Amino acid sequence: MAIDPKVSPDPFGSAAPVQAPGTPESGIALESPATSLNEPSGAFPPLSPQVELANGISSAEFVPGFPPEVPADIDAQFETLLRTVQINRPSDDLEIIRKAWLFCLQQHKGQNRASGEPYIIHPLEVGQILAELKMDSTAIAAGLLHDAVEDTDVTSPEIAVRFGDQVAHIVEGVTKLDKIKFANREDHQAENIRKMLLAMVSDMRVVIIKLADRLHNMRTLGALKPEKQQRIARETLEVYAPLAHRLGMGKLRGELEDLAFKYTDAFAYQKLEKEVEALSGPNTRFLETVVGNIETLLVQHHIQGRVESRVKRLYSIQQKLTTQNVPVEQVFDLLAVRIICKTVAECYALLYPLRTTWHPVPGRSKDFISQPRQNQYQSLHETLIGPGGHQFEVQIRTEEMHRVAEEGIAAHWKYKASDSVTAKDEQKLAWVRQMLEWQKEMTDPNEFMSTLKMDMYPEEVYTFTPKGKVVVLPKDASPIDFAYTIHTEVGNTTIGAKVNNRIVPLRTKLRNGDIVEITTQAGHAPSRDWLTFTKSSRARNKIKHWLNEHQRERAIEVGKKLLDREARKYKMALSKYSEADYDKVAGEYGLGTQAELLAGVGFGKFTARQVLNKLEPGSTLPVEAPAPEAGVGNAIGQMSDAVKRVFFGKGSDSLQVEGQDDLLVYRARCCNPIRGEEIVGYVTRGKGVAVHARSCPNVQNLLYESDRRIQVEWSAPPMEPGTVKQQTYPVKLTVLCEDRAGMLKEFTAIISDEGTNIRSVDTKPTPDGNAIVDFVVETVDVRHLNRLVLNLRKVPGVQDVHRVQKI
Numbered sequence: 001m002a003i004d005p006k007v008s009p010d011p012f013g014s015a016a017p018v019q020a021p022g023t024p025e026s027g028i029a030l031e032s033p034a035t036s037l038n039e040p041s042g043a044f045p046p047l048s049p050q051v052e053l054a055n056g057i058s059s060a061e062f063v064p065g066f067p068p069e070v071p072a073d074i075d076a077q078f079e080t081l082l083r084t085v086q087i088n089r090p091s092d093d094l095e096i097i098r099k100a101w102l103f104c105l106q107q108h109k110g111q112n113r114a115s116g117e118p119y120i121i122h123p124l125e126v127g128q129i130l131a132e133l134k135m136d137s138t139a140i141a142a143g144l145l146h147d148a149v150e151d152t153d154v155t156s157p158e159i160a161v162r163f164g165d166q167v168a169h170i171v172e173g174v175t176k177l178d179k180i181k182f183a184n185r186e187d188h189q190a191e192n193i194r195k196m197l198l199a200m201v202s203d204m205r206v207v208i209i210k211l212a213d214r215l216h217n218m219r220t221l222g223a224l225k226p227e228k229q230q231r232i233a234r235e236t237l238e239v240y241a242p243l244a245h246r247l248g249m250g251k252l253r254g255e256l257e258d259l260a261f262k263y264t265d266a267f268a269y270q271k272l273e274k275e276v277e278a279l280s281g282p283n284t285r286f287l288e289t290v291v292g293n294i295e296t297l298l299v300q301h302h303i304q305g306r307v308e309s310r311v312k313r314l315y316s317i318q319q320k321l322t323t324q325n326v327p328v329e330q331v332f333d334l335l336a337v338r339i340i341c342k343t344v345a346e347c348y349a350l351l352y353p354l355r356t357t358w359h360p361v362p363g364r365s366k367d368f369i370s371q372p373r374q375n376q377y378q379s380l381h382e383t384l385i386g387p388g389g390h391q392f393e394v395q396i397r398t399e400e401m402h403r404v405a406e407e408g409i410a411a412h413w414k415y416k417a418s419d420s421v422t423a424k425d426e427q428k429l430a431w432v433r434q435m436l437e438w439q440k441e442m443t444d445p446n447e448f449m450s451t452l453k454m455d456m457y458p459e460e461v462y463t464f465t466p467k468g469k470v471v472v473l474p475k476d477a478s479p480i481d482f483a484y485t486i487h488t489e490v491g492n493t494t495i496g497a498k499v500n501n502r503i504v505p506l507r508t509k510l511r512n513g514d515i516v517e518i519t520t521q522a523g524h525a526p527s528r529d530w531l532t533f534t535k536s537s538r539a540r541n542k543i544k545h546w547l548n549e550h551q552r553e554r555a556i557e558v559g560k561k562l563l564d565r566e567a568r569k570y571k572m573a574l575s576k577y578s579e580a581d582y583d584k585v586a587g588e589y590g591l592g593t594q595a596e597l598l599a600g601v602g603f604g605k606f607t608a609r610q611v612l613n614k615l616e617p618g619s620t621l622p623v624e625a626p627a628p629e630a631g632v633g634n635a636i637g638q639m640s641d642a643v644k645r646v647f648f649g650k651g652s653d654s655l656q657v658e659g660q661d662d663l664l665v666y667r668a669r670c671c672n673p674i675r676g677e678e679i680v681g682y683v684t685r686g687k688g689v690a691v692h693a694r695s696c697p698n699v700q701n702l703l704y705e706s707d708r709r710i711q712v713e714w715s716a717p718p719m720e721p722g723t724v725k726q727q728t729y730p731v732k733l734t735v736l737c738e739d740r741a742g743m744l745k746e747f748t749a750i751i752s753d754e755g756t757n758i759r760s761v762d763t764k765p766t767p768d769g770n771a772i773v774d775f776v777v778e779t780v781d782v783r784h785l786n787r788l789v790l791n792l793r794k795v796p797g798v799q800d801v802h803r804v805q806k807i
Helices: 072-088 095-107 121-132 137-145 156-163 165-174 185-202 205-219 226-246 250-264 266-278 280-300 314-324 344-349 351-357 399-410 423-441 445-455 479-486 488-492 528-532 537-569 579-588 594-603 608-615 697-702 743-753 782-793
Strands: 305-311 335-341 380-385 391-398 460-464 470-474 494-499 502-504 516-520 643-648 652-658 665-667 679-684 688-693 712-714 729-738 758-765 770-779 798-804
Touching: 072 095, 072 121, 072 137, 095 121, 095 137, 095 156, 121 137, 121 205, 137 156, 137 165, 137 205, 156 165, 165 205, 185 205, 205 226, 205 250, 226 250, 250 266, 250 314, 250 399, 266 280, 266 314, 266 782, 280 305, 280 335, 280 351, 280 391, 335 344, 335 399, 344 351, 344 391, 351 380, 391 399, 470 479, 479 488, 479 494, 479 516, 479 537, 488 494, 488 537, 528 537, 537 594, 537 608, 579 594, 579 608, 594 608, 679 712, 688 697, 729 743, 729 782, 743 758, 743 770, 743 782, 770 782, 782 798
Parallel strands: 335 391, 665 688
Antiparallel strands: 305 335, 380 391, 460 470, 494 502, 494 516, 643 652, 652 712, 679 688, 729 770, 729 798, 758 770
8 A cells, every 4th residue: 555655763773753743742742641541641541340351451341532533544554454464364363463553552642753644654564564474463463562662651561461471572672772872873773783683582573573664664764864864774785684685585675675775876776767667668578478488388398387577676786787887788687587386396397498498598507495595595596598688587496485585584484372483493593693692702883783794695605524514604705714614713723725625825715516625733823814805704703802812912011011111211110009090090091900901002092101190190291181081882982081183185174083182193095084974993003093984894804903993073164164274085986988079078067066176087998888987086075075976977978976985
C-alpha cells in the first residue's frame, strides 16, 4: 500500500517521535491527564477485574473511552496485518498481536513522525514487514512494541508483565541506548550495534525486527534533512545491508541498498535509473525470449520447475560499473533468469541442455549447492551468451533454496514452545558468537565497528589444508588469514607459505581450491605490515592484540626513560614520588594508572615536562594550562584544556586539537582532509599528530593502537569577515568524459563560476574514445566540493566525476 513519506529523525535506527503541536515535553506527545483517563503519563488504562490477565490484557470489556479512536485507513492496515499472519502462520494465536496493537495505540497516542503523520503508522508497517517474512506472533507483537520502552514512559518490566518475558527480551534488545552519555556519535552507534548483536545471540528475532525497522525508516527517509539522510543511508550501506546479507536475507538487503544508494549519491542513482529504463524495452523482449526457450527445455527434459527473470538492482549495477569501468549494457549479469526446480538432481540435470542451447562464458560457472556460502545461500550460477552477444546469468535452485536466498534466517523460522532454533539457524549465529568473543579484546568502539564491517564480507573463498580440511576465508585473503584461522600461535609464528606446493609471498591472494601449507618458526612475531593485506577479522584482531601488548610495553619503557632524562634536566628526584602521586597525575589526564601515564609519554601524547610540572607544580617552566576534568569515554583526547590552533597553507587556522601546545599537527597526505569532513588524529612518533579523514583506508590500519588516537575537530571560521583570508584546500578531481571539442572550456567555466581557483589541469585520451581530465582545484569545504562535483556531472558527455584523495 502507498504510504506518504515519513521518517524518524533518529540516526541510529528506530523512528523516534517528534513533538505534537501544543505539547510541553520535547520528543513525547501524549494526551493530557484530563483526556487519558486520569492515568500517569505512559500508563495503560485499567481493566475490568474480570478480564485482567496475569501476563497482559484482554481485548474486551475495556473502560469507557478505550480503545482510542483509530482512523479507518489505519484500522484497515491492521486488519491486513492480521490476514497476512493468518495466511502465513494459520496456527498462530492472534490475541497477543491484538493486545500489543491496543497497547501501542494508547502509548503512542498524540505522537507524530517528522512528516506530521501519526507515529503509530511506523510500528504498524514494521509489523507488516515481519508478517510478510512469516515471523511468529511473538515477533510481530514485539515489532509493534519495539519503540514503546524508548519513546514512552513504559518500562521493560511492564512489558514483561503484560506480554511475557520473550516479548520483553526482544523489545529490550531492539531498544537503543539512551541513558548513557558517550564521547561522540560513533561510540553511541557502536554500542547500539554491540547491544543488538548480544541480544541477537539469544534470540534472532531481535535483529530481524531491527532490520524491518530500518527498512521502513529507509522507505520514508525523505522527511529528514539532507545531512541526516546521508548519515542514515551510509550507516545502512555499511552495517544493516551487510548484516541482512550475512543472514541470507537477499530480498531485504537489495531494497536497503537501493534505498540507501538513492540518498548517498542521488545524481548517480538518477542517471543510472534513466540508463536502465532506456534499456528496459530491449531487455524485456530478450528476457521473454530466453524464458520461453527455457520453459521449452524443461518440458523436453521432463523437469518440473518454474522460470523467473529480473534486471539487476541499481546499487549492484553501480558497484559493477565502478569496479569494471564499463557501460551499463556490458555488465555481464545485468539480466538474469532464475529456474526453480523440485529436486537438486534436476538442478544439475539442467546444466547440459542450457550449455548446449547457449554458449557458456568460461570461468563464470559457480556451484553454491555443493559449497554453500556462509549465509547458507545455495544455487548454481551459469553465465551464458545469447543471440547478438547478449550475456545473461542463469541461477538454478530448489524451492527451499529459493526461500532461503530471499528470506534467509526468516525462511526456516521454527520457534516452538521450547523457543529452539534449527541447526541451520545455529550456523548463521556462529559468526556472531565468534565475533562477540573477539570483541572482548576490543575496548575501542571504532575498532569494534571496523571489525564488524569486515566480518560481514560479501564473498568467500574455499581453501584446503594439506590433509583436505576446508578453510573458508574472505575474498582476497592471504596465507596469514589462513594461518590465524587454523590457530593463533600458527599465525603469530608464520614465516612462509606454500600454495599448491609452491612457495609464495605471504601477501598472495588465495583462490578457490588452493591447498595451503604454513611454515612456522618458534619465537617469530607478527609484523605490522601484515595489517595491510589481511582480510579476515580474526587475523586482524589477533595481530592488533599482539602489537598492542608489545607496543604498550615498549612505550612504557620509553616513557620511563624520557621522564628520567627530563627529571635530571630539572634536577628533580623521581624517587620521592610514590605510585599514588603518579596515579593522581594520570587521573588528571583521564587515565587510570601510572603505567598508562608512562605509556602516554612514550607514545608522545604529552611530554615528560608536562608530567613533571603536575607532579610538582612550578618545577618546570613555563607553567602549563590545567588538565581537563576526567569524563566518560576512553583516555584518548582527555588531556588538557589547551586548544592548539594549527596553521596550514598561508596561515589561517583550520583545526582545533585536544592536545598539547608543543605538538606538531599536520594533515595526512594519503587522504588530504578538508574542512567539513569527519576527521581523526593519530599521534606519530617524532612527527606529531597526523590528521586523517575518517574514511581514509589507512585509518583502519593506523588506529589499531587506540592509545595513540586523539580527538580533533575543525575550528570555527573567523567571526569577522575579512579579518583572515578564507582557507582553501587543494583537491584533485578526475573526470571521465567524452573526448569532444569544447569540453574543457565548459569545465573551466563551471569551476570559475564557483569561485574556485584551478592549480593544474591534465588531460589524456582513453582507448575507447573517451578522455580523462584531472583537475587540482582549491576548495573551501566539503559542501563547496560537492556542489562543484554535482555541476561538473551535469555537463553533457560526462560519465563520472570522483575525488582522488591523494594529490
